[in-house]
Amino acid sequence: MLRIIHTADVHLGARHDDLGEQAAAQRERQFAAFKAAVDLALSERVDLFLIAGDLFDSNVQPRRSVERVAAELKRLVDSKIRTVVIPGTHDCYDRASVYRTYDLAAMAGSAPGDDLVTVLDPDHASIHLPALDAVVHGRVFPTKRAPHSPLRDSVGATGTAAADTGTGTPRATWQIGMVHGSIAIPGKTEGDEVVVTTAEIAASGLDYVALGHWHSAQSGKAGAVTYAYAGAPEAVALDQDRAGKVLLVTLDANAGSRSVTVEERVVGRTRFEKVDIDASTVAGQPALVGMLFARADPDLVLDARLVGVRRDDLDLDLTEMETALAPGFLKVRIRDASVPALTDGPLPSPDTIVGAFIRDLEARIVALEAAGSSDEAAEQRDALRLGRLLLSGHEVSL
Numbered sequence: 361m362l363r364i365i366h367t368a369d370v371h372l373g374a375r376h377d378d379l380g381e382q383a384a385a386q387r388e389r390q391f392a393a394f395k396a397a398v399d400l401a402l403s404e405r406v407d408l409f410l411i412a413g414d415l416f417d418s419n420v421q422p423r424r425s426v427e428r429v430a431a432e433l434k435r436l437v438d439s440k441i442r443t444v445v446i447p448g449t450h451d452c453y454d455r456a457s458v459y460r461t462y463d464l465a466a467m468a469g470s471a472p473g474d475d476l477v478t479v480l481d482p483d484h485a486s487i488h489l490p491a492l493d494a495v496v497h498g499r500v501f502p503t504k505r506a507p508h509s510p511l512r513d514s515v516g517a518t519g520t521a522a523a524d525t526g527t528g529t530p531r532a533t534w535q536i537g538m539v540h541g542s543i544a545i546p547g548k549t550e551g552d553e554v555v556v557t558t559a560e561i562a563a564s565g566l567d568y569v570a571l572g573h574w575h576s577a578q579s580g581k582a583g584a585v586t587y588a589y590a591g592a593p594e595a596v597a598l599d600q601d602r603a604g605k606v607l608l609v610t611l612d613a614n615a616g617s618r619s620v621t622v623e624e625r626v627v628g629r630t631r632f633e634k635v636d637i638d639a640s641t642v643a644g645q646p647a648l649v650g651m652l653f654a655r656a657d658p659d660l661v662l663d664a665r666l667v668g669v670r671r672d673d674l675d676l677d678l679t680e681m682e683t684a685l686a687p688g689f690l691k692v693r694i695r696d697a698s699v700p701a702l703t704d705g706p707l708p709s710p711d712t713i714v715g716a717f718i719r720d721l722e723a724r725i726v727a728l729e730a731a732g733s734s735d736e737a738a739e740q741r742d743a744l745r746l747g748r749l750l751l752s753g754h755e756v757s758l
Contacts, residue, residue, distance in 0.1 A: 362534050364609040365401040368412035368572025369592040370394045373421050393594035396627035397606045398432045407492050409436055412572030413448025413540025419458045430467035437469045437476045445479045446498040448540040449553050453481055453500050488530040498538035505553040510539050514564040534611055537569040558582040568620050576602030579622045586620040594628035598661050598691045604628025634663045639670035639698035649684050656688030663693050670698040672745045700745035714751045
């Protein structure tokens with residue numbers, strides 16, 4: 361049996377320009393999630409720790425940041441847990457690579473010639489780990505954009521438990537692949553820097569392919585090969601509600617039967633919550649702010665949406681509410697998808713200004729909604745609401 365922690369897309373050192381004063385705190389949350397992944401590897405007593413690219417958000421990193429990472433990897437070294445890293449697209453192995461500038465293995469306490477910490481590079485596409493009876497393959501290119509699929513020269517159908525037949529694949533029970541890139545999706549991934557296909561995965565002969573690049577945890581199978589994205593261990597952007605995890609992977613061979621199981625484990629702190637609020641139940645802006653603030657949590661990204669039919673006199677300023685709520689949340693967003701009601705009850709005479717106005721706008725709204733023009737219909741409903749208020753003598757704020 362071989363047990364693995366698979367992570368990727370940690371993006372340490374990300375700038376988070378959109379977070380303002382919270383940027384530094386989010387960088388610390390990302391490092392805390394990486395530390396939690398190491399903690400998990402130690403508590404689960406795994407054999408192997410895989411980092412499938414974008415450990416760093418860029419190749420421009422101060423030495424102190426690399427030293428923090430090395431100190432965490434040293435904890436694995438001290439417990440004889442092996443680590444294999446591949447560069448990604450943010451920390452690619454170009455001429456300015458952070459992995460050229462710093463010897464991460466040496467900084468983590470891995471002695472020359474041992475296999476406790478390995479960073480694969482263009483000259484070293486695999487590492488044989490005899491103590492684990494495993495080979496880890498990870499084709500790395502010296503440019504951000506790959507000239508071809510990193511699985512083009514993969515192990516092949518005879519790779520599993522095969523002897524070296526001149527292909528450079530040592531004899532080992534387990535053949536594991538690492539790729540930082542996208543699985544091909546027609547019409548969506550053609551512009552991506554690194555792309556592999558499920559057909560290539562199926563033909564690789566690997567037992568497991570550890571993927572990075574997509575920030576949401578997900579897994580699948582291509583032929584007999586299990587593959588998975590670990591996702592980012594902590595959200596890099598605050599709309600990534602499938603981030604926050606690493607994968608615990610178990611490869612087992614027993615009486616001729618081989619199996620691979622993938623379990624998601626939470627290491628990130630960020631939580632996401634979406635809530636729909638019936639606008640007809642909202643008494644006013646102070647009441648809505650109070651209701652939402654009751655959910656306050658510094659680790660929560662709250663996405664609140666007003667839905668349903670709203671009263672004409674419900675006066676809300678979304679920006680004001682978001683500003684008022686901001687101190688209680690990691691991030692809060694309020695959207696108004698509610699619509700004003702059509703006129704209820706008997707209409708004023710069509711000979712009056714009010715009657716003519718209401719009939720004209722409501723006819724347009726009905727036609728637009730019937731035609732599927734929901735955005736235009738919503739604008740017309742809002743115009744109807746404002747018009748009704750103005751024509752009845754109310755003050756209107758825009």
